[in-house]
Amino acid sequence: MSEVLVLIEHSGSDVKKVSLELLAIAAGLGEPSAVVVGPGAGDCVAILGEHGAQTVYVADAADMVDYVVAPTAELLAQLVSEKSPTAVLIPSSAEGKEVAGRLAVATNSGVITDAVAVAADGTATQNVFGGATIVQSKVSSGTPIITIRTNSTAPFVTGGSATRVDVTVALSDVAKSAKVTNRVSVEKSGRPDLSEAAIVVSGGRGVGSDEGFATIIEPLADALGAAVGASRAATDAGWYPHQFQVGQTGKTVSPQLYIANGISGAIQHRAGMQTSKAVIVVNKDADAPIFDLADFGVVGDLNTVIPDLTARIKNRG
Amino acid sequence: MNICVCVKQVPDSWAEKKLSSTDSTLDRASADRVVNELDEYAVEEALRIVEAHGGEVTILSMGPTEAADSIRKAISMGATAGIHVVDDALHGSDALATSLVLAKALEGRGFDLIIFGSESTDARMSVVPAMVAARLNLPQLTFANKVDVDGSAIKIQRVTDYGYDEVSATLPAVVSVVEKTNEPRYPSFKNIMAAKKAPMEALTLSDLGVDASTVGLGNAWSQVASFADRPAKPAGTIVTDDGTGAAHIEEFLVAQKFI
């Protein structure tokens, strides 16, 4: 069986859930081989083996992550020419899509982004136009390069173990032309990652202030073990940081449950949350378009409904 | 400083978008056409850079005949000239073909900086800026929410999941900007009038030396096999809060096993 390369997203030894999901999808196409880049890559081998990787290619040279995406793309291009894989699967993050784009140019291969499923014959399923249309497409030239969204499938524990293969790549000058000189982390909340969370509690203009996020939205999120999201109206107003924006120009999320509070449901917001499995809406305007997506909706003031709900969930212990 | 901003004409993001039933490409007739909103931030950023450092801004777009309107619209913000790659053979081109054609059109013109919006509101792939950088062998400074140019040095803040990366390079370079970079200006009356007369270069594939058999729908590196509308969701339960709203949500959460 031919190899399927899976690019792993990780931070040190902490493997992102999406990577394990991609290994499960890769198993349906061929023999999963993980590709891990950057410091800490070697520490990911065991967990990747347990989730179905047969081989783990480790490229832990520091300069692999000192430059914007190009080094990873050059490494993958080298592996594609050496291993002739059936496909290359990459997480559909902003960075993952750029790696995929550069790899497609380097290998003259077709690229499909934002897939939610890949069939055994390589046909990818995408939800486009904010989830309103479902498209099946297939790469017709070169090695299929497919980026896949988080929460598209469940990780699968095979309990196996992987063979570690260390790899190096001689980076071109251009790959080293955009240098990362500093990484700045905004404060970590301790909440689950927005794009991976099973539950997202989101707030919009109706939340009214940054204080509203701190005293109404965040406590509900914490009671549910959820991530916090926000509409653009809320991030533009500075009530919540931009990296939590959900929608067309923010994150696309597909959680088990999305709770929209004080969000009207503009088409650009729906584009980022329309494929959520279940949606709860709290909005004081019964005509707000977001109610069209609701499995359960309450027409009411979030300032009274949400604190009451948070207290009820906490009381259940 | 000579800057080129690549813009795309897209259906208005407020309109429902559809695929054409005949060839599975975007049904451009079904919605109003506008300049991709994020590209306006790219134009704004370019104008701010030339206002500070001198130079000119050129607008480049690949697209059907009507895309010329979007080029003039972008010029009316304060740019100088336009380049329009227009050729029937381009219909249905994918990101690889688009990046190939844009790279050919940009090559050899001596631009110091090429700026994109970080994604188009229709295709939403966010890959063309990275592909163009790769094809032109230029530094890729994408997803910038802050751009600083100083002589031949450029520094950006690249938005990441955890915050941002500071990235630096030497010009020429390819940049893409996110919507938090700036606030695009409205065209002045004077610039709207000037844009009508701005020089516009129209280029075909043969002008660029691109073989028509490498682009367009039939030659795309990937093909759409089928598409369908997502089945409509059954209407949910909506209640009006009379003091029991939270209790009803709690019941829903329990029934769905979320708590």
Ligand SMILES: Cc1cc2nc3c(=O)[nH]c(=O)nc-3n(C[C@H](O)[C@H](O)[C@H](O)COP(=O)(O)OP(=O)(O)OC[C@H]3O[C@@H](n4cnc5c(N)ncnc54)[C@H](O)[C@@H]3O)c2cc1C
């Ligand atoms: C190019 C482009 C990209 C965009 N990208 C995004 C994006 O990524 N994400 C995004 O979200 N938007 C995006 N937008 C903006 C989008 O069009 C809307 O403006 C935005 O989503 C509105 O946010 P909102 O629903 O919070 O605010 P509003 O539309 O103002 O809605 C507020 C809602 O809160 C309700 N409300 C008010 N007070 C209360 C209360 N006390 N209790 C309960 N309900 C209350 C109101 O009834 C109303 O329905 C984009 C727009 C453009 C043009």
